[in-house]
Amino acid sequence: MSASKTDWPLWEVFVRSRQGLSHKHVGSLHAADSTMAISNARDVYTRRQEGTSIWVIKAEDITASTPSNKDVLFDPANDKVYRHPTFYDLPDELKNM
Amino acid sequence: MTQQMDLNQRFEEYIALDQKIEAKDWMPDAYRKTLIRQISQHAHSEIIGMQPEGNWITRAPSLKRKSILLAKVQDEAGHGLYLYSAAETLGISRDEMLDALHTGKAKYSSIFNYPTLTWADMGSIGWLVDGAAIMNQVPLCKCSYGPYARAMVRVCKEESFHQRQGFQIMLNLSQGTSEQKDMAQDALNRWWWPSLMMFGPSDASSKHSKQSMRWKIKRFSNDELRQRFVDMTVPQAELIGLTIPDSDLKWNEETGHYEFGPIDWSEFEQVVAGNGPCNRERIETRVAAHENGAWVRDAAAAYAEKVADRESRQTSAA
Ligand SMILES: [Fe+2]
Ligand SMILES: [Fe+2]
Numbered sequence: 001m002s003a004s005k006t007d008w009p010l011w012e013v014f015v016r017s018r019q020g021l022s023h024k025h026v027g028s029l030h031a032a033d034s035t036m037a038i039s040n041a042r043d044v045y046t047r048r049q050e051g052t053s054i055w056v057i058k059a060e061d062i063t064a065s066t067p068s069n070k071d072v073l074f075d076p077a078n079d080k081v082y083r084h085p086t087f088y089d090l091p092d093e094l095k096n097m
Numbered sequence: 098m099t100q101q102m103d104l105n106q107r108f109e110e111y112i113a114l115d116q117k118i119e120a121k122d123w124m125p126d127a128y129r130k131t132l133i134r135q136i137s138q139h140a141h142s143e144i145i146g147m148q149p150e151g152n153w154i155t156r157a158p159s160l161k162r163k164s165i166l167l168a169k170v171q172d173e174a175g176h177g178l179y180l181y182s183a184a185e186t187l188g189i190s191r192d193e194m195l196d197a198l199h200t201g202k203a204k205y206s207s208i209f210n211y212p213t214l215t216w217a218d219m220g221s222i223g224w225l226v227d228g229a230a231i232m233n234q235v236p237l238c239k240c241s242y243g244p245y246a247r248a249m250v251r252v253c254k255e256e257s258f259h260q261r262q263g264f265q266i267m268l269n270l271s272q273g274t275s276e277q278k279d280m281a282q283d284a285l286n287r288w289w290w291p292s293l294m295m296f297g298p299s300d301a302s303s304k305h306s307k308q309s310m311r312w313k314i315k316r317f318s319n320d321e322l323r324q325r326f327v328d329m330t331v332p333q334a335e336l337i338g339l340t341i342p343d344s345d346l347k348w349n350e351e352t353g354h355y356e357f358g359p360i361d362w363s364e365f366e367q368v369v370a371g372n373g374p375c376n377r378e379r380i381e382t383r384v385a386a387h388e389n390g391a392w393v394r395d396a397a398a399a400y401a402e403k404v405a406d407r408e409s410r411q412t413s414a415a
Contacts, residue, residue: 007191008394008397008398027182028181029178030191032397033404034402036397044179047172047175047255066121067123
């Protein structure tokens, strides 16, 4: 349509919903730079006091594990049930442990 | 080949177990295409949907009403943006989607091709159009594609005020002077049938429904959702003393549902085909907004480039 070929980069947006909680991914948006990304994120994702702090990061700067790596990465934890407290059978008389 | 089969099998398992499909997971091409079509159409509807209501922002009857309407229209812009982002995770660019909208290749909900003639239309849109949209959207919160489902959760949270503010406008008008009550009734008369059409063609003639239900993109059929909408809305109209413009409408004690008259699908087809009262105006307005904003986008990009350039020179100098 219009001649302008200025694809603004994609930013991923993370919002801390309240003090004491960690930032959580809420979605993404396009912006020319990080300042604009923050102000757009404010308008798009926090119109109802959903946040007290915003992080934005360029989507291309995120390194993600790939789904095909899932088994390699996460399966080894499968047979290590002793990492969970429920693995240990202890006498009922033992309280508060 | 076997790997392909494994992937497809895993996909089918995920669907069967109600597990979400995420952006980087393997998915069949047809699933991806269906989602791109549906999510981008949905995004376009939110964006075009700002126009009929935007028409009344400067003429709202009070400052309070004006603030409410502004907030609602701004929400719709937000909905469009959440949905465009969700569609982008499937590998289509924002520009491609906008081009498709601007050139008329992509569709959007046909309801937004009707004009908003009076203030009561703001009431009817909130009450009926947002009401029907909520009916469609709530099941989408459980759709099998993760990014779409998450976007819909946000959208649905915001929608409920839209419907309530619309109903309140209708309530106030119906308690007003006889002219105001007539205005409310007239708006209901004009918006009722197009609202029923928002659920799409009846199940018998709906092209994409079956496959979408199998993929758990869609959870209920068009006719099921339409029936729910009628059942919900008729008592609301009664409550404020307005009459649904359908002489066939009657309560069926046995089924526990309202029966309603036949929908004029030829009107629907005409509007979808581009011949509704406002199709051209909507697209022209949208294209003009995009083109008139080009210099802003260019300037912002040029500025960002300049700042990045300056920063990189500073680091290399240091
Ligand atoms: Fe919306
Ligand atoms: Fe809405």
